[in-house]
Amino acid sequence: MYAERASRLTGAVVWRNTPGGSTAPGARLVLPDGCMDLLWHEGRLFVAGPDTRAYAPGAASGPWAGVRFSPGSAPTFLGVPAHALRDQRVRLADLWPAAEVRRLTARVNAAATPALGLEELALARAAASGAPDPLLRRVVAALDAGCPVAVTADELGIGARQLHRRSLAAFGYGPKTLARVLRFRRALALARNGVPFAETAARAGFADQAHLARDVRGLAGVPLGELLGV
Template sequence: MGTYATCRGVRTGATLWRATADGPEHHIVPDGVMDLMWFQGRLVVAGPDTRVYDVQAHTDQVTWGLQLAPGLAYALFGVPADELTDRRVDLSELVTPQSDWGPEGDVAASLERVFLDLWTRAEPDHTSLRMAASLDRAARAGLSVRSTARQHNLSERSLRRLSNRLFGYGPKTLVQIHRFHHALHLARAGAPLGEAAATAGFADQAHFNRETKRLTGTTPTTLL
């Protein structure tokens, strides 16, 4: 979505970011996370994506957001992540808004205030958040469903249910999305596509191409 910058962290598990639109149409690719953001004058929850999400915006329009740590969206909103998959939902549809949630002056500070209010209301269980973080690390490491379930003393069926609730999709899909982003990051850093694919865990560059096409509708070369 044009210029994108991570600004600073919020103590309780979110990262503040700002994006500036460089044109009227933008394509947001799946990234395995959920966000709370000020977008076009509204507080919006961006659910987990399984495909490209198209956004209309004015050139130079600024969007502020908080990228939520694994499992935190479920803790704050009380809604399973898979109910928000491939959706953008007004925050007021999920929780009762406070009167002082409007963006006054410093939009970033207002967004953090909303987040901390949600945190205070929800009092998230740290054990559950640690489990979500561990599952996310396992996915980033490319562990199989069986290995991840064994590592966390879960049945594969229980792991899939938990993953759907915390991330919006099963552990296999989460692995695929993280692997795609790892390869894309390496390629953007200058690695040849074949090397980036192999390092990220793809069988070969053709495998990377197929997964990129499935997730984004285009090729790695076009994305780069």
């Protein structure tokens, strides 16, 4: 069973997931969302990089917990460019000094819940590293509103190449891929609320329903109806 709540860290989400529950196709898939996560599983800490395709966790037993950072914010907190972790799950000990990771892991394991321990770790890291570049929020907002990449760069007062470089470091991929992922998320939210697929395609910014179908299969690996379990 999956549950989440808003974090005390601005824009982040704290979640936990226990094996079991829905057996619908796609129910266990982790879908691209432009975010990175700090994870806990079986007493160890991991980082999930930004995904460009659906990730299937496999049959690992036991609960998971995580903090999902808002798009573009995790590299500032973690000290690692997002593109270095694209489509990967890595142990935190591979990114930070082993002694520090052992100390932080012990703190998370001693917390009332792993999710709470992760949130405290994220808050402390954010306080020490400072706020992410505010321009990144503007990039996400513009692209999520359907603004073309070239127009977004112009409105932000930066060149297309600079936008691409900054996007790679912050989001793990270029602005065109980020726009595609955000459009996919908009469509998924509409479809989950019962909006017909043709209307979902139009409202989310796709050329037509066939375009929506291609993008969903490309990002999720399954058709939209199968993803929703309908």
